[in-house]
Amino acid sequence: MTIARTRIGSSELEIAPLALGGNVFGWTADRDASFGVLDAFVAGGGDFIDTADGYSHWAPGNGGGESERLIGEWVRDRGARDRVVVATKVSTHPEFSGLSAANVRAAADASLERLGTDRIDLYYAHFDDAETPLAETVAAFSELVDAGKVRAIGVSNYTAERIDEWFRIAREGGYHLPVALQPHYNLMERDFETNGLRDAAEREGLSVFPYFSLAKGFLAGKYRDAMDVNSASASPRAEDAAAYLDARGLAVLAGLDQLAELHRVPVAAISLAWLRQQPTVAAPIASARNTDQLPALLDSLEVELSRAELDLLSAASTDADR
Secondary structure: OOOOOEEOOOOOOEEOOOEEEOOOEOOOEOHHHHHHHHHHHHHOOOOEEEOOOOOOOOOOOOOOOHHHHHHHHHHHHHOOHHHOEEEEEEEEEOOEEOOOHHHHHHHHHHHHHHHOOOOEEEEEEOOOOOOOOHHHHHHHHHHHHHOOOEEEEEEEOOOHHHHHHHHHHHHHHOOOOOOEEEOEOEOOEOHHHOOOHHHHHHHHOOEEOOEOOOHHHHHHOOOOOHHHHOOOOOOOOHHHHHHHOOHHHHHHHHHHHHHHHHHOOOHHHHHHHHHHOOOOEOOOEEOOOOHHHHHHHHHHHHOOOOHHHHHHHHHHOOOOOO
16 A cells, blocks of 8 residues: 655655554553554554653653653664654643743753654644743744754644744744644534634644544544443543534434445544545544554545545534534
8 A cells, every 4th residue: 555645834744644642652551552553553654653741641650751751662672763753742741841941942852862862853832831922932942943853843732823923923033933733623623624723724834633533532433322431441531532422423423334334444544534634634643552443543544535425524513503
């Protein structure tokens, strides 16, 4: 299979159009499971890994940085640094909170150490920091590019207005511009289309990498009733996914089931293909806590939905008030 590659914004980074989410590494996936998923992802044609310095500080016994460290160990063990593109983020690690210039610099160095590399391919401002002047943050990220520690800049969880402000500051100051945007976006969460973020991405040429692409497992078809949500094999996010179990969610699942049968792929592959084919989206982000979950994600790379199929799913996921 030949996988069409996509460029991240105006950067020199090229990837297969599927990002492997690293949030589960060191949380619901231990070292062996994480290594197995990473091995299978690359063997299946993937090459873009997304993580953050804060993953997964929320888990008992963790302090943050577990995901980065496991990815770094895998990269070193497999000699894979030049075969993968690694994205990470700053602002949520308990020891490196916020986006002050000093924190951004220190957090980047800590991420480089955990990842065992000399450069971060794509570095995101994970969450906006209202306590720090945006000009300070913009300059700090640009300086990391100048220093060779970061190849490209991204923003995550920013409003359209703050993205516009970032670009204004960067242009006026002669700083490096962001090339990527990471928003919450999937078939069940479509505010991205109307809240100005997609317009900003189109205006600035940002490559979009949606997180929660499978709506916490709901769009993989894992949760169809209360029994699925409460089963022993359910993920820690099952209760959140259960919020989608309404008439609209069931309509989406029915559409997904129809197309999954037609294309002979799992439901998750159809969900990811729909998202990948939306305007401005370069690659959806999806995670797998074991190798059994990975084939459905990789199958999405081979699915190309027709305009009628895209419209079918879009209509099913549009409630009466939209």
